[in-house]
Amino acid sequence: MSEGIRPLMTTSDKPEFDLVLLGATGFTGRLVAEYLLSRHGAGGDLRWALAGRSEDKLKAVRDELGPGGEALPLLTADSHDRASLDALCARTAAICSTVGPYALHGSELVAACAASGTDYCDLTGEVPWMRRMLDAHQDQARASGARLVHCCGFDSIPSDLGVAFLQRAAMDKLGQPLTRIRMGVERMRGTMSGGTAASMINIIEETRKDSSVARIAKNPYALCPENAREGVRQPYVKGPEFDEALDSWLSPFVMAAINTRIVHRSHALQGHPWGSDFHYDEAMMTGRGFAGRRRAWGWSLALGGFALGASLKPTRSLMASRFLPKPGEGPSAEQREKGFYRLLFDGNTADGQRLRARVTGDRDPGYGSTAKMLGEAAYTLATDLPRDAVPGGFWTPSTALGERLETRLTKHAGLTFKLVN
Ligand SMILES: NC(=O)c1ccc[n+]([C@@H]2O[C@H](COP(=O)([O-])OP(=O)(O)OC[C@H]3O[C@@H](n4cnc5c(N)ncnc54)[C@H](OP(=O)(O)O)[C@@H]3O)[C@@H](O)[C@H]2O)c1
Incomplete structure (x- = not known):
């Protein structure tokens, strides 16, 4: 599986951010932002930023996040403006998107991530759209090294x-x-x-x-x-x-x-x-x-x-x-x-x-649980997923993030996994 894997980054070409949260101004995006801030702060172990199409709205969200939030960088990108998405991809190792409906607003971002080797996760549950993305971008994602993981909320x-x-x-x-x-x-x-x-x-x-x-x-x-x-x-x-x-x-x-x-x-x-x-x-x-x-x-x-x-x-x-x-x-x-x-x-x-x-x-x-699941999935994807274990392509939560994610969910996000009689 070595073919097409993006080479490991050296310190010098490490992007500015580990993770960008796109859609931070939406209902679920705000909850994910709150969760990431409560877990990682701003400018701490996770180098992350908020993104959306309106700078004013992003500022308002950042103000509402309260203590610590003021240090979060804000980035603007429109999900129908490919150049702005390419620019976003160039600055981060991973993007977590809560911009939906994904079939209406999500395709260009997946294309940009697959082309640039940027890891990606989202909350879609739109099966026909996922199939279109898979058919269109799987080969490119394999070649660029981008790991794409849909369905990182309650579904699925x-x-x-x-x-x-x-x-x-x-x-x-x-x-x-x-x-x-x-x-x-x-x-x-x-x-x-x-x-x-x-x-x-x-x-x-x-x-x-x-x-x-x-x-x-x-x-x-x-x-x-x-x-x-x-x-x-x-x-x-x-x-x-x-x-x-x-x-x-x-x-x-x-x-x-x-x-x-x-x-x-x-x-x-x-x-x-x-x-x-x-x-x-x-x-x-x-x-x-x-x-x-x-x-x-x-x-x-x-x-x-x-x-x-x-x-x-x-x-x-x-x-x-x-x-x-x-x-x-x-x-x-x-x-x-x-x-x-x-x-x-x-x-x-x-x-x-x-x-x-x-x-x-x-x-x-x-929402309450989904925001925590997506936050932990995005963190795992951005900071704790060796490329030799998970190369580029479209994955599922269990095949990409697996037990690493299960451990974080039980430790931090209020989930339990137990055998019963
Ligand atoms: N799988 C699950 O368990 C689960 C759980 C919850 C939600 N979801 C899914 O998550 C998605 C978001 O739900 P929500 O309730 O949070 O929606 P929402 O409140 O309507 O938020 C949508 C977000 O998308 C942004 N957006 C729309 N068009 C854009 C564009 N052209 N460029 C950049 N950003 C754009 C909006 O920005 P503005 O603020 O600028 O309008 C907003 O930040 C939906 O598809 C929903 O089905 C799934």
């Missing part, structure tokens, strides 16, 4: 690292991989931001307009390398159903269509160590009995209603103007503080042995 770090954790434990305790894993969301409290609402609506619009995009969105192997985009039929919870293994009623989980694609990409990038018949799916667990069944129906209908409303132009406009948060808006500090999530991973080996793990997070999944 807990799922991707949770599966990796359970598979490691299976090899350790059972001497064989798990060929079937179900992830059930046991409990979760959180809500969405304007940027996430806009990204979800944009995916629904794209898949309605173009059948080839819809085919990509439906393929569980859509993000796998080109020679691995087919495989065994994958399970998929479409509506309310009872699951014996999880002993619970289930309803569809909105992030499953993203997380399952990342887990399958991680599997493929490692050469399919869990077997060619590895099955993985995700669902919301709503409990047992009549109450569990009623909740499963309720969730399923609500999700179906959202998808239907977002797919029809008049209701989509109404939802966007009346019911959904606007760009820059999101859950309050109190809502983020009170939020949490608890995910159960239930696995079986080919000969029927069972192993379970639980992954938990201590803030609302989409």
